[in-house]
Structures are given as structure tokens and as C-alpha cells.
Amino acid sequence: MTKRMGYPDWRWQALWWHHFFLLWSTINGQTRYSIPEELELGSTVGNLGKDLGLGLTEIFDRKLRVASEAGKQYFSVDAGKGELVVNDRIDREALCGQSVSCVLPLQVVIENPLQLHRIEVEIRDVNDNAPSFLKSDHVIEIAEHTVVGVRFPLESAEDPDVGSNGLKTYTLSKDDCFTLKVKEIENGRKIPELVLNKSLDREKKAIHNLFLTAMDGGNPVKSGTSKITVNVLDINDNVPIFENTFYKVAVQENSANGSFVITTKATDIDEGLNGEIEYSLGIHTPPSVQSLFYIDPVTGDISLTKQLDHETQASYRIDISAKDKGLPKMEGHCSVQVDVLDVNDNAPEIVLTSKPPSVPEDSRSGTVVALLSVRDFDSGDNGKVNLQLPKRSPFTLKPSFSNNYALVTSGALDREKLSEYGIEITATDSGSPPLSSKKTIPVRITDVNDNPPIFSQPSYNVYLKENGVAGSILYSVSASDLDFGENAKISYSILDSKVQDVSVSSYVYINSDNGSIYSMHSFDYEKLKVFQIQVQAKDQGSPSLSSNATVHVFILDQNDNAPAVIYPSSAALGSLSHQRMPRSAKADHLVTKVTAVDADSGHNAWISYKLAEATDASLFTVNLYTGEVRTKRAVSEQDDSSQKLLIEVKDDGEPVQSATVTVSILMEDGLHEPILDLRQKAAEPSKKNGRITLYLILSLASVSVLSVLTFLILAVKCIRSSRSSGSCCMSRSDCDDYKNPNRNLQIQLNTDGPIKYVEVLGGDMLSQSQSFRSCMSPMSEYSDFTLIKPSSTTDFKEVISVLDASLPDSTWTFESQQQHLSISTTHNCLKILDPTTQNI
Template identity: 45%
Template structure:
């Protein structure tokens, strides 16, 4: 059911109230219960497009949710501004009409329609003349609108303020003192509009008054008399001077025209011309010092105003004598090219100089550009000889540009110049030069024949045939082999090639010289030392020399079952023909019947028991040992050992008791020692060692030790270890091997590299000295 609307309730608030400000308490004013407002649905409808107000249901207060601006809601000319809204409460439906009058505050400053005002006023304007100005507007109303105007302090203007029929205020500019454009041509003023609010607000506009000119000033020259010097033979059209008269007026009143006055002679007017617009005075005819030395002209300047005004000046011209002839240069007996080894004092050219002037204007100085190996020698007055003063070097400076400069002593001095181009011819005075005096070139062994090793190009700063180089290998024989059979060099560019495949195990380095020779006459040459170092590759597979069998890689051994833990069962020894790094051998089991029974030392190859045999252990044990070198990729060899055990100890040959094994002990060789040993020294040392061993070794008597040679480098070892014995302290390199097995002694000899190793089996009953082709079986590997 609809309820009857209540009478309109009206409130008045100032504009721009802060958000959250309470306008009225509707619950109190309309007689509403706040509990009813909280329970019922309350809707606040505002006629305008924005929502400015809201009701607090708990207190019934009407408060502002958005700031209200009177000037944006209502017309700027409206005296009143009302915001209408309805409060609707449902269940039952009740409608309350509310009017909210927005009262004006002084929140807007006056503002001019234009920020700047420009006025043009003639300097002939009379005091009391009035000039209209634009007025200011203020969106506020009543006393908050524009109340008055002010102008900035000045001597020439004041304001006349008027009130319109609608109460608006406007101002006129009044001239109170006559203007003088020559004194001040622009007046800048500030116009201020002030409203009647509390506190008052204001706005400003700038006024620019441009003072218009009248022709009230005559032209004036900066000097009444001008005195200038003009040199004889000054070219026609040359500027003598520029006359400058000034007029304080502007526009056409300041535009000037220059002209000769009537009492200036026609002869002067024939010699000079005057530009009527610019005042430029230029030479019109020939100026000759011998004809006239001084002349005078009278010139006037007049403006182009309605009532023309003019000014005058006098110009006195003094003609001066000038140095008007240039000195001249004449070059004879000229050489265009000389060799770089010409002697000091060699004549290059004869030079003569002259000047048509006289007096100081005819005296001439001659010079050449500095820092050149040449000098001018005077042979007679104004005659000179250009000669070489220092040694020449084409490689430093191949060509000279000799500038010859002559200058007279006139005022101003006149000069002339000429240039001699001299080419320096080359001689063969520079030997070829290698970038380095010593080349070390590493070459990997097994290189392909014809492979490029390095480029050994030299440089020669000379030219043409003196620069063309040919390269040679200086012949040198090594073991009846010429270097030219091992290496080749490209005679044109110095590229060095290998003619054969090198083997590190045979040759480790080469040292020779290469010569570079130019094609000059006589030829010059230089040489460089080349050190070729052969780099080892892992190209030799390890060879197992103990235990060894002439019939294959399977070795059969017999040991008693009663041996203790740690017993030396066998010892695997392998040798490798590569260098120290690539020849280092390590050992490991590949196959083993019982991994708990035997151990293998990876460095010395000793196979020992890890425990005693039990009745459960098999009587026959099989083991495969791998010997692997340290190369990349690694190479390896294997040996298979079949081990049989017996219940009772096997009788050992009686002649092995207390018989020492002789072996060679070498120091731990490293790469530097290996490189330092030459092939010839190595073979000679081996020959001496083998001879000493053969002479010191005697047939072994029962239970007696053989005599030992004091000069031998072979030391003794207790022979109770009846297995292979390493004779070198370096576990990775062997030059001589002497070992003893149960079947006899084994000798390993290393002949020429790459030929392999010769392994000889010597019967047990014989001594080392009894080795012969019939007594030993030999295996070539």
C-alpha cells in the first residue's frame, strides 16, 4: 500500500563539504525509528547523475560520500542551486522528499578570457585617450564574484573601472603621459582582477603595449670624418669601407639611402662607387699611387619617412704603395730519383729565384720544409744548389716531397712555392729476417709422409728482386742420413714438411738450420735453428716376459698345498717399448678360479696366497692376468697361468740354494732423462752392461755363492725367491731384464727400437755365460 508523501524537507549546506560530513539526522527530523531503518530496506534516489549522499541505518544520519561542487551541478548564472533526493522505505512503502540547497563559497578565482592583451598605441597619442581591456569572469556569485581591477605601477597608464547593468565589472586603460618610442618602444603591464570573497581571490592577465613610431629623428653617422688607406692596384669591386648611419625611428622612417653630395668631384665618383642601400664604398676604377695619393668625398644619408630627414659625413682616402709583385722560382738540373746509397753532397737540383719589386719588396728569403735530409747551398746571389745532407734509407722513407718556399720582405710579404718529388731507389741492403731465432717444433710420431710441420717465413724490407726469398735446409748428416732426406722446405714460402714417418722409439729429436736468401746482387741471407722434437704415441703393446712359455700364452706351475699365507706363487712381468708415460704397466686379474685364495699386486705383478689351502680347494687353479699400459687408448696383453698343487713339497734344484740373482737397478727415469739419452749412447751403454754381466757371471757350484764383479752395476738378491725378478727400480721401463724361473733363466734384450724384443730361454743347469744359439730357444716379439 502506498503512503502519502510527507512535506518537502529542506536543508542548506555549503559546497565542497568534506567526505563523511553529516548533512542532517533524518531519523530525528523525519520521526523515524533507527531500529526500523536497520530492519527495512532503505533506498536513496538522487535526481542528478552522481550519487553524493548516503544514510547511516544505525544512526539515521544523512552524510556526504562524494564532495559536492556547486559550479559543476548548477548553472554558473543561477543564484540558487538545489539538489533533490527521495528516501524510500519499504514494508510498508514510505517516500520522503528532501531538497538540499548548496550555498556558494569563494572557491573560484577570477579568470580573464585571454591571458595576454596586446595594444598598439602611436607615440603621437595624446594623454587622456582610453583603450578597452577584456574583463575577468568568476563562476562564484554575489560578493564572491569580481569586485575590482588593479594595474601594475607605471608612469604612462592608469585604469578606469566601470560597472555593467548586470553588476559585472570591467576596466579601460587610460594614457596619462605621452609615449616616446625611441625611449621605450614596449610597455609590459599586469592587470589584476580581485573578487569580494573572504579571503579574496584574484586572477591576472599581461598587457603588452607596443609604441608605434613617427618620423621625428634624423639619420646620424657615427663619425663626421672618416680617414682610410687604400692600396694601389686594389682590385675593382673591392670593398673599401661600409658607411653606417643610424636613425632612431623604425620602419620606413628608419630606412636610409646613401649618395654622393653635389660637390664631390666626378673623378672621385669614377674611381669609387657607393651602394645607396647598404652604404658600401667599393673600388670602381684603377687606383694608382703615382697618379693620386689622396682624395676626398662627401656623402649624405636620408630616411624614407613622409617628411624626409638627412645627415652628412666626409671620407678622406689615402692611397698607399703596395708590394704587388710575387717572387718567382726557377728549377733546373732536376733529378727525379736517386739510389738510397748516394753519398752526402749529391746534387739534386739547381734553383734560381727573382722578384720584380724593388727595395724591401724585392729582398727574398728561400726555405725548404724541415726535417729533411737535404740542404740549400747558395752558389751566387739568388742561385742555390739542393744537395743531400744525410744518408738516405728507402725502407724508412721511400719518397720525399721537397717544398721550396720563397718570401719577399714587403708589407705584407708575398711568397711563392714549388715542390720537387724525389723517389728513393732500393738497393739490397737488408738481409732476410726470421721472426724468431730458434724454432722448437713438436711432431707426433707416426706422422704421414709429406705432412706440414710449420711455416718458417722470413721478411725482407727491400723491394722487387731484393725482396724475393728462397729457403734452403743447410745440409747435415745424422747416422749417414742427410737432413734433406728427412725434411723438405718449400723454397718459395718456407713451409717445412716431413718426408718420412718418424718413430719415437728410434729417433727423438733433430737439430738443423734453415737459410733464407734474397735474390739481390750480391744476395744476402740469414738462418734460423730448427729443433724438431718427436712426441711419443702409445703404439707399442705390452709384452709379457714372465712367466713365459715358448709354446703360447698358457703357463703351467706346480706348488705344494702346504704353503703359508703370503707365499709368492708367481710374478707377472711385462715390458713396453713406449716412453715413460705410455709404458707404465699395471696388472689385474681377468679370470680367477677362487678369488679368496690369491691376490695380485697391480704395480709389481706379484701373485701371492691370501690364505692356506684347505681340503675343499680345487687341486687345479686357473688365472688370467691382464697387463695394461698407461696410454690413451691403453694397450694390453694377457697371460694364463695353470696352477697345480701337490701334497708334498717339490724338490728344488740344489744349485739354486744361496745363489744370488743378478739384476740391473736403474734410477727412476723420467721424461727428461729419456729425452737426453741419444740412440748412440743408449746402444753403447747396453753393450758395456751386457759385457760386464757376461764376464762377472760364473757357473753356480752347489751351496756356494758365485764371485761378484765389483765393476758390475748388477746387485745381488737372495735366490730363495725362485721366481721372476724385476731388474730395474723403475717398474715401467726396461733396458735389460734378467730373471730366473723354475725352468731356467730368461734374458730379455732390447735391440734397435721397433725391431721388438728377443726373449731367450736358458736351461737351468747352465750359467748365463753358457747361452748360445743351440742352448737357448728364442722368441722374436
């Protein structure tokens, strides 16, 4: 408040304390304070923290602050006390002009969590302005013999204060010819008028000096004075009279300079110069209004000199004067009210109240992202604003109060799809045409561990040669994670499982960083053909997520086993195998048959026989594929009775593996030749042999039909299956064979040299080889089956022992085709092999 000289300090202090105890009130749920203007800096407005229910610690921790919508920061918060204090000089007249109500809206922002409150501070008027006149001297010319009662408008005083502190009354110094009449017009405005109370007589008194005093209603009263000089003129006794004493017109604020406003018209019944009228803006028109309007002195037309602005001032009052040219001049007056119509010339403005924080992607719907407000300086429908967000945006606007909004989430967020949003908010008013503005609010989405690692493929097939170096890399699996940072860091591990009753971790280990799988030792195909590894990829999120993939390791056979001779067996009969034959044997006589097996598979197990050394190489020959030892010619009397043959057995692997067997042949005279009997029996087959032959035919026919059907089924499935680089068999296993507990069949018709056999294979990937071989003795009359069980890993010495125990040497001298049936369970597919070409 402004202090004036002559007023004691105690009055000012009493007034300050009177306003202080009436500081604040709450209206409609909003905190409202009331203070006088011109308070000293640092003066307390109210305890804001207490009124908002906040403690001193919360005020500091949650960063309580205020923001003024008026632009200038008149207030601040004392964080130590929670009080709202004056931060700058507050001049009510500068803020609100002549408005009766002067309220400053404030926004109180509280962070962590984010809240917005609205408070209002009412600025009460203080009588710090005295009434004043625009001119200190006012000259009025009045003709003598002017009719008593004529009124002459005087200059009004202006007092920026309002209410009781505003202009209250006028007084006039004493004069017998004049009195003062105060006229109250619209809006409570008071206009002093000088009333002629007695006819003037220039000869008695030509000049009247009067003093007009304007006083306000403050305490103490303040006043202002203007001197009025009345010059008494000779008669021009008719005053110009306007057709209307009050005109009212509406003009759009976007009207161009020079636009016509209204025409005022006055008449004077005098003749000549006394009846010629000249128009002008009256003395009661403020200079600010005079700069906006122009009146034609001849026609009385009012036009614009500048463009109007409804937002600056919505209405203007213009005083018009009409003077004649007589002597003395007579003057008539009227008033024109110009209302400025609002035009939608201000676009809405979006004000961001708080800075948007980062939002976790798993935030619930309704999470507050930002606070904002919108304003439009236009009025009516032109100032009504609607906010709009883009379609399909996972955000929405929740209205708060007084054009304040909260931007909240309205749907699920996914950082992997979009890590940052630029939320474009469009504000459009209701004007015609509507105006709009846009504001983009950036919102960053933070990652949450909601995506498990994903392997490049659900299962992997690895083919590994046996006898490899321990520590060599088998394969590298890879997984990816759509998350970010620690949530996307992946570590690999092998889940514990059993391979041949041994933990898989004893076979392989994995690099936890890059997924590379290494062997712990060398593998033996004859002991382990296939095993499975469950690899887990786990991220480092909290909680961590994981996924698994299966690695199927297939051991590929190498030629690391030499052929083993199972007949004739040298282990049972010493270092030599002794055979007998008649000296009367003819050419192509079957002496014996060498049978060998190889623990390897495929080409590595194909066996061939060769006569390496012989007592008489011209007498004997060995079949390359069957191992049958026959005579090349008839035995003569000159041939030695004792013959030794060294037979070499070789496989087809790389490098070649071989074994030898020594056969000792003793030729005797008069030895019965069972071969002839056997041929006779073959010519007249017995019932038993016929029954065995029938069984063999039925078995081979069943196997053939099964093979054809299986082949057709696989062909149809391969055609229907998706594109794959692997074989049909592998595609089948990748899809669902591992889930099917039923074992498939694999039938092989093989010929390894002299051995004819069929392999029926089946089982899941984890089943180990279970081989059941049925060997038919070539010499047995009833062709009994002898079942033995070496798997591919069985020591073939056991096979030799079993065969030696079940097949006496003498039975092998008969001329018969050895037949060998093998049934084994290994892989999960079916193969049909040509027994002669070994092709699938």
C-alpha cells in the first residue's frame, strides 16, 4: 500500500492487520486467500502447506511450487514454513483496472506423486490513489440571457481505486449563478454538470471562477481539484440538439482501419453561422479512445482509425460534441457506446504444467503421465476448447477443473513395439471457422522383463564323428530377447538329464555367454549313437524368464573296428580251425564257409574275403562276398592230405581294417559225403524243411509288404511337409516323433558278404540300441533259430562264443546258404536297403 505524507504510521499498521486477519477463505472446494494490494515483499498470504494438508517434510520432498496464470510470479512458497508469501509488488489497478473483482488464479504443483491444486488470491483495493482531472483548467463560454436551468457538462475525475475507495462525490465552490448537479449514468459512473441557477449579465460580471472538487470514499478521504472558468458571451441563444442523446452500436473486432461505425446528427434552429454545426470528440473521451475513433466534423460520421481487440477491451464509451459557429458558440452533447464483438482470432494454447516422466510398459490403465491446461483468449463459443488425441492412442485425457487435464494411460503399453511416444494433442475451439493448435508431448516407455529369450529354432540336429578330440566345439545355439538392457542379457545352461544312466553334463558343457557347446570326451558310435541335450536360455531380468531348446546329437560311425571272424572260431579249437573233406571231392566242392562280422555300420561294415596264402593255391578258392571255401578242381592223388589256408577278411571302410583266419583241411579217403545226401533231400524236401521254407517265404513277403507300405506313407508325408533341407525322416522327427512314445520301424535288407539279414529298427531318439539277431545255422537240419543279443556295442567275442557253443564245426561242412536275421532298435525312421546294392 502506498503511504502518504501526513498520515501517521499507526493508521497504516492498523489497516494492514485488519486485512491480515481476513486473509483467506475456501470457495467451492478451492483455497482462496484475500489480501490488500501493495503488501511489502515477504508478507505472508497464508499457510499453504497446512491448508493443503501437507507437512513440512512433504513440502520439501515433494517439491511444492506455485505458478501464476497471470504470467508474472507475484507469490512464492517458503519451503521452511509452508507459507505463501508475496514475491513482488502487487498493484491492483495495474492488474485489474476498474474491475470490481480482482482475483489472481494460482496453480500449485506437487511432485512425487504428481498433483495439481488451484488456489485464488483476491487482491483488495487500498485507497492509494486520489481522484484526478485530465485538465486542471476548464473554460466554459456561456452567453448571457441563457435560460436558467441549462446544464453544462464538466470534466469527470478519474480514480483508479474501486468500491468505497473510488470516486464518491463532487463539490463546487460557492457562486450565486451556478450550482452543481451530479448525474449518474450506466455502470455507476458520475458526471458533474454545471447548472445555471440565475441568468447571467455580462455587464455585471463577465468571468466566473469556480473550483470543482472530486472526493473518494476512502479513509482518510482523498480529493482532486479542477479550476472552471466561465466566460459570459453575448447571445447565441440556441444550442445544437442531437437526435438521440445516447447511441449504441456493435462493431466486430476484425474491422479494418477506416471502417464506418455510426453517424451522429444534431440540429440548430439558428440561422447562418449560429446554425452551422461542427462535430468533435467530447472532452470526456479518454485519449486512449480518441486514438481509436475519428468523427467527421461536417457529417458526424464515426469511423475507426485502428483495429479493435475484444480481448483488450470489450466496450468503449465516446462523448460527442456538436458546436455551432455563432458568437458565442453553443454546444450540444451526446454519448456513443461501441461494443466490440468477439471474432475467433485467437487459437487455443496448450500449457504443459508438469514434465512427463518415464512410464514403465506394464503401467496400469489410468496412470497419470502429465498435467496440462488449455486457454483461449476469445470469449463465448470462440473460447470453448476441445482437446483431441490421435486415434488408437494408448493415452486419454481426463478433465480436472477449469480447463485443466491429466494425460493418463488408457491401454496396454509395449516398449518392444514402440519405445517412445510423441503424443500430439490438438486443441480446437468452437468458433466459426474454428482455430486449433497442436502440442507434442514426448513420453518414454521404460522396459519391463516381459519377453523370454527365443531360440533361433526349437530344436537342433548335430552330427558328430566318433573318436573326436575332447573339448572340441559341437555346435553353437543362439537365442534373442526383445527386451532391453539387463532384461535382454542371456546366459545359457544345460538342463540335467540322463544319457545311459549318466548325467549329460559329463558328456558336454556349454559356454554360458555365447551358447557354444563343447564335448567333454571322445564318443564311440558303437556305445552311443544318439543323445539329447536340453539347453536353457535365461535372461537377467527380475524375475528372470527362460526358454528351452533341444539339441539332438547324432554320432557318425568311423571305421575303427576290424572284422571279427565268428566261424570258424580259432578261439574254441586252438590256433587253427580243422576241417575235413573227402579226397574224392570234385570241383566246386564246398569245403567250409568263413563268416565274419564288423561292429561298424554302413560301408564300414561291408566285408570281403580273400585267400591270402595256401599250401596249394590252385586247389582252393574263396568267394569274395560269401566267404565260401570251395575246390577249384578235383582232388588228385598227388595233393597233400593236409592243406592250410590263410584267409584275409577286410571291411570297406577308410582306412581299411582287416583280420585273418587259418583253416587246416584234412583230406580223408572213404569219408561220407553228406552233401550228396543233402542234395537228395533238397530234391525231395522233408516236411520240416518245407515248413521252415514256408515260414521264411512268409516272413520275407511280410517284410516286403511292410517296406512298400512304409515307403509310400513316408513319401506322402514328405510331399505334404513344409520345405526342409533335411530328409523326410528328419523332418518327421523334428515335428512330432519325439512326442510320440510309439516307436517307428526301420527295416533293412542287407547283405554283408555271405550274411543275408534284415534289420527292423525302431524307438525314440533317446532309446539306446537294442539289437536282437537271429542266426540260422546253415548246417542244421531243422534250421533252428539261435537268439543272441549283442547291440552294436557288444563285444563280438561273445558272439563267437555263443555260435561256437551252438554250432558244431561239422555242421558247417554242409553245402548250405547261411541266413542271418538281425532285429535292432536305434533310430526313429524307416529305411529300406537293397540287399545287393546297399542303396536306400
